[in-house]
Amino acid sequence: MQTPPERVPAVLDGPGVDVDDPRELLIGYLDWYREALMRKIAGLSDEQLRTPVEPLGWSPLGLVKHLGWVERRWMRWGFAAESVPAYLPGGDDAEWDAPKGQSADEVLADYRVELNTSRALAADAALADRARIGGRFRTAEEAPALGRILFHLLQEYARHVGQLDVARELIDGETGE
Numbered sequence: 001m002q003t004p005p006e007r008v009p010a011v012l013d014g015p016g017v018d019v020d021d022p023r024e025l026l027i028g029y030l031d032w033y034r035e036a037l038m039r040k041i042a043g044l045s046d047e048q049l050r051t052p053v054e055p056l057g058w059s060p061l062g063l064v065k066h067l068g069w070v071e072r073r074w075m076r077w078g079f080a081a082e083s084v085p086a087y088l089p090g091g092d093d094a095e096w097d098a099p100k101g102q103s104a105d106e107v108l109a110d111y112r113v114e115l116n117t118s119r120a121l122a123a124d125a126a127l128a129d130r131a132r133i134g135g136r137f138r139t140a141e142e143a144p145a146l147g148r149i150l151f152h153l154l155q156e157y158a159r160h161v162g163q164l165d166v167a168r169e170l171i172d173g174e175t176g177e
Contacts, residue, residue, distance in 0.1 A: 023127055026150050033157035034115060037067065040164045040176055050098050053167040060167060061098035061107050063160055068111035069095050070156050073136065074149050075118040079125075081135030118153075122146060 013036075015028030041049060041060045049061040058066075069088070077086040088094040098107055127147030130140070137143040165176040 022147075026127070026147065026154065027122065030150060030154045030157065031119075033154065033161050036161045036176070037064065037157065037164065040161065040168050043174075044168075044171065046104055048171050049104050050100075051171075053170050056163065056167055056170075058096045058167075059098055060164060060171075061104055062096040063164060063167075064111050065098060065107050066096050067157065067160060068107075068114040070153065071111075071114040071118045074153055075121050076114070076135075078136040079131045079146060079149050080121050081132035081137070083135070086136065122150065 013029075014032040015025055019025055019028060041064065044060060050059050052059045052062070069086075072084060073086045076082040076084050090097075098104070125146050127145060127150070129146045131137050131143040131146070131149065133140060133143060161176075168174045168176065
């Protein structure tokens, strides 16, 4: 008689299995994906970070830049109603481009500024708190709750980090978790 294989516990991404608070789960998963973005670009050369991946049409560094602007639009301009530029001149092409005049370290530093600002804004607010009026949202009826904004950010990251998995495999054969 064969012995059944030893059961290995499943490893979960995101917050630990003991976390059941909705706020902790939402922010924990969002942070997990933010960190996954960094894990998936680790070890790429400057050229690999900057070269658009075909057939996707964007570079890993361009994706990081885009997600920094997504953070800015939803948290600073949206939730906090800060008077900040929400879009780069040149639209999507400029947002997804990693110009040669800007180092990878500068792009990553800009991303981290937006990320840290988003985290600080969320830290002092309840999920039910509505976005302030005057930035992205002109009326109270348009203004979503922080929880909805964070869910939107989560789905942005989940989608784009999944796309980055494909890009990374096309670049050098690395696969993600």
